[in-house]
Amino acid sequence: MFRTDPETPDVFRTPVDEVFVRSHLGRHPQFDPAGWTLTVEGLVERPLRLDFRDLRGLPQTGFTAVHECFGNPRHPTVPTRAVTNLEWAGVPLAEVLALAGPRPEARHVWLEGADRGDFAGESDVSYLKDLPLEEARAEVVLAHTMNGEPLRPDHGHPVRAVAPRMFGTNSVKWLTRIVLAAERPEHLFTTRLYTRVLPGESESRPVREKDVSSKLLTPGDGRSVPAGDCELAGYAWSSTEVTAVEVAVDDADWQPAELDRRGPGFGWQRFRLRHDLAPGPHRIRCRATDSAGRVQPLTGDRNAVHEIRVTAEVSGRPAGR
Ligand SMILES: Nc1nc2c(c(=O)[nH]1)N[C@H]1C(S)=C(S)[C@@H](COP(=O)(O)O)O[C@H]1N2
Ligand SMILES: [Mo]
Numbered sequence: 557m558f559r560t561d562p563e564t565p566d567v568f569r570t571p572v573d574e575v576f577v578r579s580h581l582g583r584h585p586q587f588d589p590a591g592w593t594l595t596v597e598g599l600v601e602r603p604l605r606l607d608f609r610d611l612r613g614l615p616q617t618g619f620t621a622v623h624e625c626f627g628n629p630r631h632p633t634v635p636t637r638a639v640t641n642l643e644w645a646g647v648p649l650a651e652v653l654a655l656a657g658p659r660p661e662a663r664h665v666w667l668e669g670a671d672r673g674d675f676a677g678e679s680d681v682s683y684l685k686d687l688p689l690e691e692a693r694a695e696v697v698l699a700h701t702m703n704g705e706p707l708r709p710d711h712g713h714p715v716r717a718v719a720p721r722m723f724g725t726n727s728v729k730w731l732t733r734i735v736l737a738a739e740r741p742e743h744l745f746t747t748r749l750y751t752r753v754l755p756g757e758s759e760s761r762p763v764r765e766k767d768v769s770s771k772l773l774t775p776g777d778g779r780s781v782p783a784g785d786c787e788l789a790g791y792a793w794s795s796t797e798v799t800a801v802e803v804a805v806d807d808a809d810w811q812p813a814e815l816d817r818r819g820p821g822f823g824w825q826r827f828r829l830r831h832d833l834a835p836g837p838h839r840i841r842c843r844a845t846d847s848a849g850r851v852q853p854l855t856g857d858r859n860a861v862h863e864i865r866v867t868a869e870v871s872g873r874p875a876g877r
Pocket of ligand 2: 578621625626628724725
Protein backbone atom coordinates (compact mmCIF):
# COMPACT_ATOMS: atom_id res chain seq x y z
CA MET A 557 0.00 0.00 0.00
CA PHE A 558 2.91 2.38 0.66
CA ARG A 559 4.58 2.56 -2.74
CA THR A 560 8.23 3.50 -3.18
CA ASP A 561 8.60 7.24 -3.61
CA PRO A 562 9.45 8.50 -7.06
CA GLU A 563 12.39 10.93 -7.04
CA THR A 564 11.21 14.52 -6.66
CA PRO A 565 11.85 16.29 -9.99
CA ASP A 566 13.55 19.68 -9.71
CA VAL A 567 10.69 21.78 -11.11
CA PHE A 568 8.35 24.25 -9.39
CA ARG A 569 5.17 22.30 -10.21
CA THR A 570 5.37 18.52 -9.84
CA PRO A 571 3.93 16.63 -12.85
CA VAL A 572 0.93 14.50 -11.85
CA ASP A 573 2.72 11.35 -13.09
CA GLU A 574 5.43 11.92 -10.45
CA VAL A 575 3.10 12.45 -7.47
CA PHE A 576 3.34 9.77 -4.78
CA VAL A 577 0.22 7.76 -3.91
CA ARG A 578 -0.55 6.97 -0.27
CA SER A 579 -3.66 4.90 0.34
CA HIS A 580 -3.91 3.01 3.61
CA LEU A 581 -6.91 0.83 3.00
CA GLY A 582 -6.05 -1.04 -0.17
CA ARG A 583 -8.30 -0.85 -3.21
CA HIS A 584 -9.65 2.63 -3.78
CA PRO A 585 -13.33 3.33 -4.46
CA GLN A 586 -14.26 3.98 -8.12
CA PHE A 587 -16.67 6.82 -8.75
CA ASP A 588 -18.46 7.89 -11.81
CA PRO A 589 -18.88 11.64 -10.96
CA ALA A 590 -22.64 11.22 -11.62
CA GLY A 591 -22.81 8.64 -8.81
CA TRP A 592 -20.84 10.63 -6.22
CA THR A 593 -22.53 12.53 -3.39
CA LEU A 594 -21.28 14.42 -0.36
CA THR A 595 -23.35 14.59 2.81
CA VAL A 596 -22.99 17.31 5.44
CA GLU A 597 -24.50 16.28 8.76
CA GLY A 598 -24.22 16.47 12.56
CA LEU A 599 -24.48 19.86 14.28
CA VAL A 600 -25.87 21.79 11.30
CA GLU A 601 -29.13 23.69 10.76
CA ARG A 602 -29.66 22.18 7.30
CA PRO A 603 -28.20 18.72 6.62
CA LEU A 604 -27.16 18.53 2.95
CA ARG A 605 -26.52 16.04 0.21
CA LEU A 606 -24.65 17.59 -2.72
CA ASP A 607 -23.83 15.97 -6.03
CA PHE A 608 -20.93 16.86 -8.33
CA ARG A 609 -23.04 19.33 -10.35
CA ASP A 610 -24.10 21.12 -7.13
CA LEU A 611 -20.45 21.39 -6.14
CA ARG A 612 -19.38 22.74 -9.57
CA GLY A 613 -22.15 25.36 -9.23
CA LEU A 614 -20.59 26.87 -6.09
CA PRO A 615 -17.84 29.57 -6.14
CA GLN A 616 -14.48 28.10 -7.13
CA THR A 617 -10.96 28.87 -5.96
CA GLY A 618 -7.43 27.67 -6.70
CA PHE A 619 -3.90 27.82 -5.28
CA THR A 620 -0.50 26.19 -5.30
CA ALA A 621 0.43 24.15 -2.23
CA VAL A 622 3.07 21.73 -1.06
CA HIS A 623 1.65 18.22 -0.75
CA GLU A 624 3.82 16.26 1.68
CA CYS A 625 3.35 12.84 3.24
CA PHE A 626 4.11 12.73 6.95
CA GLY A 627 5.52 9.22 6.50
CA ASN A 628 4.65 6.03 8.28
CA PRO A 629 2.50 7.07 11.27
CA ARG A 630 4.05 4.27 13.35
CA HIS A 631 7.52 5.82 12.87
CA PRO A 632 6.80 9.53 13.33
CA THR A 633 10.43 10.70 13.49
CA VAL A 634 11.73 8.96 10.35
CA PRO A 635 12.09 11.31 7.36
CA THR A 636 10.53 10.13 4.08
CA ARG A 637 10.89 13.36 2.05
CA ALA A 638 7.89 12.39 -0.10
CA VAL A 639 7.00 15.88 -1.20
CA THR A 640 5.48 17.60 -4.23
CA ASN A 641 4.19 21.06 -5.17
CA LEU A 642 0.79 21.11 -6.86
CA GLU A 643 -1.90 23.40 -8.19
CA TRP A 644 -5.35 22.64 -6.83
CA ALA A 645 -8.81 23.93 -7.76
CA GLY A 646 -12.15 23.41 -6.09
CA VAL A 647 -14.76 24.83 -3.74
CA PRO A 648 -13.88 26.42 -0.40
CA LEU A 649 -15.26 24.29 2.45
CA ALA A 650 -16.59 27.61 3.84
CA GLU A 651 -19.10 27.75 0.94
CA VAL A 652 -20.51 24.33 1.79
CA LEU A 653 -20.57 25.13 5.52
CA ALA A 654 -22.46 28.37 4.81
CA LEU A 655 -25.17 26.31 3.05
CA ALA A 656 -25.44 23.85 5.94
CA GLY A 657 -25.24 26.40 8.79
CA PRO A 658 -23.07 24.97 11.61
CA ARG A 659 -24.75 25.21 15.02
CA PRO A 660 -22.98 27.26 17.72
CA GLU A 661 -21.92 24.05 19.59
CA ALA A 662 -20.01 22.78 16.52
CA ARG A 663 -16.24 22.91 17.14
CA HIS A 664 -14.77 20.21 14.89
CA VAL A 665 -15.15 19.18 11.27
CA TRP A 666 -14.85 15.46 10.52
CA LEU A 667 -13.90 14.54 6.98
CA GLU A 668 -14.50 10.96 5.82
CA GLY A 669 -13.50 9.17 2.63
CA ALA A 670 -15.36 6.34 0.91
CA ASP A 671 -12.48 3.84 1.21
CA ARG A 672 -12.70 1.07 3.81
CA GLY A 673 -10.30 -1.68 4.75
CA ASP A 674 -7.85 -3.08 7.31
CA PHE A 675 -4.91 -1.17 8.78
CA ALA A 676 -2.67 -1.52 11.84
CA GLY A 677 -4.64 -4.43 13.26
CA GLU A 678 -8.09 -2.84 12.83
CA SER A 679 -10.49 -4.27 10.29
CA ASP A 680 -13.03 -2.59 8.06
CA VAL A 681 -12.15 0.95 9.13
CA SER A 682 -12.85 4.09 7.12
CA TYR A 683 -10.40 6.93 6.48
CA LEU A 684 -11.52 9.67 8.86
CA LYS A 685 -9.71 12.89 9.84
CA ASP A 686 -10.80 15.96 11.78
CA LEU A 687 -9.82 19.62 12.02
CA PRO A 688 -10.87 22.47 14.30
CA LEU A 689 -13.90 24.16 12.69
CA GLU A 690 -12.35 27.63 12.39
CA GLU A 691 -9.15 26.34 10.78
CA ALA A 692 -11.04 24.09 8.41
CA ARG A 693 -13.39 26.92 7.44
CA ALA A 694 -10.45 29.24 6.76
CA GLU A 695 -8.39 26.98 4.56
CA VAL A 696 -9.82 23.63 3.45
CA VAL A 697 -10.83 23.32 -0.19
CA LEU A 698 -12.89 20.52 -1.70
CA ALA A 699 -10.66 19.98 -4.71
CA HIS A 700 -11.67 18.37 -8.00
CA THR A 701 -8.58 19.18 -10.06
CA MET A 702 -4.83 18.65 -9.61
CA ASN A 703 -2.59 20.68 -11.98
CA GLY A 704 -5.63 21.60 -14.06
CA GLU A 705 -6.80 18.05 -14.77
CA PRO A 706 -9.63 16.14 -13.04
CA LEU A 707 -8.33 14.24 -10.02
CA ARG A 708 -7.10 10.82 -11.03
CA PRO A 709 -8.65 7.76 -9.34
CA ASP A 710 -5.62 7.20 -7.05
CA HIS A 711 -5.65 10.83 -5.87
CA GLY A 712 -9.29 10.89 -4.71
CA HIS A 713 -11.49 11.25 -7.79
CA PRO A 714 -13.87 13.01 -8.02
CA VAL A 715 -13.43 15.17 -4.87
CA ARG A 716 -10.91 15.30 -2.02
CA ALA A 717 -10.22 17.74 0.78
CA VAL A 718 -7.01 19.78 0.59
CA ALA A 719 -5.67 21.40 3.78
CA PRO A 720 -2.85 23.43 2.24
CA ARG A 721 -0.76 24.23 5.36
CA MET A 722 -0.99 20.68 6.68
CA PHE A 723 0.56 17.28 6.05
CA GLY A 724 -1.07 15.22 3.30
CA THR A 725 -2.68 12.87 5.80
CA ASN A 726 -5.30 15.59 6.49
CA SER A 727 -6.27 15.88 2.82
CA VAL A 728 -8.97 13.19 2.73
CA LYS A 729 -9.42 11.53 -0.67
CA TRP A 730 -12.75 10.23 -2.10
CA LEU A 731 -14.50 12.61 0.31
CA THR A 732 -18.16 11.64 0.79
CA ARG A 733 -19.12 12.70 4.32
CA ILE A 734 -18.59 15.82 6.44
CA VAL A 735 -19.78 15.81 10.06
CA LEU A 736 -19.91 18.86 12.35
CA ALA A 737 -19.38 17.86 15.97
CA ALA A 738 -18.64 19.21 19.44
CA GLU A 739 -15.84 16.65 19.95
CA ARG A 740 -12.92 15.11 18.08
CA PRO A 741 -13.65 11.60 16.77
CA GLU A 742 -11.93 8.67 18.50
CA HIS A 743 -10.59 6.79 15.50
CA LEU A 744 -7.58 4.91 14.13
CA PHE A 745 -6.46 7.81 11.93
CA THR A 746 -7.31 10.68 14.34
CA THR A 747 -6.37 9.73 17.91
CA ARG A 748 -4.49 6.41 17.59
CA LEU A 749 -2.20 7.06 14.62
CA TYR A 750 -0.95 10.39 13.24
CA THR A 751 -0.21 11.86 16.65
CA ARG A 752 3.21 12.97 17.88
CA VAL A 753 5.02 14.76 20.68
CA LEU A 754 6.89 17.77 19.30
CA PRO A 755 10.41 18.52 20.57
CA GLY A 756 10.17 20.55 23.78
CA GLU A 757 6.55 19.49 24.43
CA SER A 758 5.17 16.73 26.61
CA GLU A 759 1.61 16.30 25.30
CA SER A 760 1.01 14.43 22.09
CA ARG A 761 -0.85 16.33 19.40
CA PRO A 762 -2.40 15.43 16.06
CA VAL A 763 -0.17 15.61 12.98
CA ARG A 764 -1.37 18.78 11.25
CA GLU A 765 0.88 21.75 10.32
CA LYS A 766 3.82 20.90 8.10
CA ASP A 767 7.30 21.16 9.61
CA VAL A 768 9.97 23.50 8.26
CA SER A 769 11.91 21.49 5.70
CA SER A 770 14.05 21.65 2.56
CA LYS A 771 15.35 19.27 -0.07
CA LEU A 772 18.46 19.56 -2.26
CA LEU A 773 17.48 18.53 -5.78
CA THR A 774 20.37 19.84 -7.95
CA PRO A 775 22.73 18.11 -8.37
CA GLY A 776 20.86 14.87 -7.72
CA ASP A 777 21.95 12.61 -4.87
CA GLY A 778 24.72 10.22 -5.92
CA ARG A 779 25.57 12.14 -9.13
CA SER A 780 28.94 12.98 -10.61
CA VAL A 781 29.39 16.63 -11.61
CA PRO A 782 32.26 18.55 -13.23
CA ALA A 783 34.59 20.03 -10.60
CA GLY A 784 34.55 23.83 -10.29
CA ASP A 785 31.66 26.29 -10.27
CA CYS A 786 28.45 24.39 -9.53
CA GLU A 787 24.85 25.37 -8.70
CA LEU A 788 23.42 23.80 -5.53
CA ALA A 789 19.63 24.25 -5.50
CA GLY A 790 16.32 22.91 -4.31
CA TYR A 791 13.09 23.85 -2.54
CA ALA A 792 12.17 24.79 1.02
CA TRP A 793 8.72 24.88 2.64
CA SER A 794 6.85 25.05 5.93
CA SER A 795 3.33 25.75 7.18
CA THR A 796 4.43 29.43 7.12
CA GLU A 797 6.86 31.25 4.81
CA VAL A 798 10.50 30.13 4.82
CA THR A 799 12.78 33.07 5.61
CA ALA A 800 16.28 31.58 5.19
CA VAL A 801 18.06 28.55 3.75
CA GLU A 802 21.69 27.72 4.43
CA VAL A 803 23.89 25.22 2.62
CA ALA A 804 26.99 23.46 3.97
CA VAL A 805 29.54 21.64 1.81
CA ASP A 806 31.46 18.97 3.75
CA ASP A 807 32.54 20.35 7.13
CA ALA A 808 32.67 24.01 6.06
CA ASP A 809 30.42 26.63 7.67
CA TRP A 810 26.77 27.09 6.72
CA GLN A 811 26.47 29.64 3.90
CA PRO A 812 23.27 31.61 3.23
CA ALA A 813 21.61 30.63 -0.08
CA GLU A 814 19.58 32.93 -2.29
CA LEU A 815 15.89 32.30 -1.55
CA ASP A 816 12.70 33.21 -3.47
CA ARG A 817 9.76 34.67 -1.53
CA ARG A 818 6.69 32.50 -1.06
CA GLY A 819 4.08 33.26 -3.73
CA PRO A 820 0.44 34.11 -2.94
CA GLY A 821 -0.45 30.50 -2.06
CA PHE A 822 1.26 27.77 -0.06
CA GLY A 823 3.90 26.70 -2.56
CA TRP A 824 7.50 25.84 -1.92
CA GLN A 825 10.36 28.33 -2.34
CA ARG A 826 13.43 27.93 -4.54
CA PHE A 827 16.89 28.29 -3.00
CA ARG A 828 20.24 28.30 -4.82
CA LEU A 829 23.91 28.78 -4.09
CA ARG A 830 26.91 28.78 -6.41
CA HIS A 831 29.88 26.93 -5.02
CA ASP A 832 33.36 26.04 -6.25
CA LEU A 833 33.49 22.26 -5.81
CA ALA A 834 36.99 20.81 -5.41
CA PRO A 835 37.58 17.47 -7.19
CA GLY A 836 36.54 14.47 -5.11
CA PRO A 837 33.55 13.26 -3.09
CA HIS A 838 31.37 15.74 -1.18
CA ARG A 839 28.55 15.75 1.33
CA ILE A 840 26.14 18.68 0.84
CA ARG A 841 23.44 19.66 3.33
CA CYS A 842 20.66 22.27 3.41
CA ARG A 843 18.81 23.76 6.37
CA ALA A 844 15.72 26.02 6.36
CA THR A 845 14.30 28.49 8.91
CA ASP A 846 10.69 29.73 8.78
CA SER A 847 8.94 32.96 9.80
CA ALA A 848 7.89 31.36 13.11
CA GLY A 849 11.60 30.91 13.93
CA ARG A 850 11.60 27.13 13.51
CA VAL A 851 14.86 25.65 12.19
CA GLN A 852 15.42 22.15 10.79
CA PRO A 853 17.18 19.94 13.32
CA LEU A 854 20.51 18.39 12.29
CA THR A 855 19.35 14.85 13.11
CA GLY A 856 16.75 12.87 14.96
CA ASP A 857 13.43 14.08 13.54
CA ARG A 858 11.40 13.62 10.39
CA ASN A 859 12.41 17.04 9.06
CA ALA A 860 16.12 16.62 9.89
CA VAL A 861 18.54 18.38 7.53
CA HIS A 862 18.65 16.78 4.07
CA GLU A 863 22.02 15.59 2.85
CA ILE A 864 23.23 14.42 -0.54
CA ARG A 865 26.52 12.95 -1.77
CA VAL A 866 28.09 13.98 -5.05
CA THR A 867 31.45 13.43 -6.71
CA ALA A 868 33.21 16.28 -8.51
CA GLU A 869 35.19 15.02 -11.49
CA VAL A 870 37.94 16.59 -13.58
CA SER A 871 37.41 16.33 -17.37
CA GLY A 872 34.92 13.52 -17.09
CA ARG A 873 37.15 11.23 -15.01
CA PRO A 874 36.57 10.56 -11.31
CA ALA A 875 39.04 12.59 -9.26
CA GLY A 876 41.86 10.94 -7.34
CA ARG A 877 42.02 7.72 -9.40
N1 LIG B 1 -9.54 8.52 1.86
C1 LIG B 1 -8.22 8.57 2.06
N2 LIG B 1 -7.62 9.77 2.07
C2 LIG B 1 -6.28 9.87 2.27
C3 LIG B 1 -5.49 8.72 2.50
C4 LIG B 1 -6.14 7.46 2.49
O1 LIG B 1 -5.52 6.39 2.68
N3 LIG B 1 -7.51 7.43 2.28
N4 LIG B 1 -4.13 8.87 2.71
C5 LIG B 1 -3.68 10.17 3.22
C6 LIG B 1 -2.22 10.37 3.22
S1 LIG B 1 -1.33 9.73 4.53
C7 LIG B 1 -1.60 11.17 2.30
S2 LIG B 1 0.05 11.50 2.37
C8 LIG B 1 -2.36 11.73 1.16
C9 LIG B 1 -1.77 11.20 -0.13
O2 LIG B 1 -2.43 11.78 -1.23
P1 LIG B 1 -2.04 11.27 -2.69
O3 LIG B 1 -2.14 9.78 -2.70
O4 LIG B 1 -3.00 11.95 -3.60
O5 LIG B 1 -0.62 11.73 -2.93
O6 LIG B 1 -3.74 11.39 1.17
C10 LIG B 1 -4.32 11.31 2.46
N5 LIG B 1 -5.74 11.10 2.27
MO1 LIG C 1 0.87 10.33 4.25
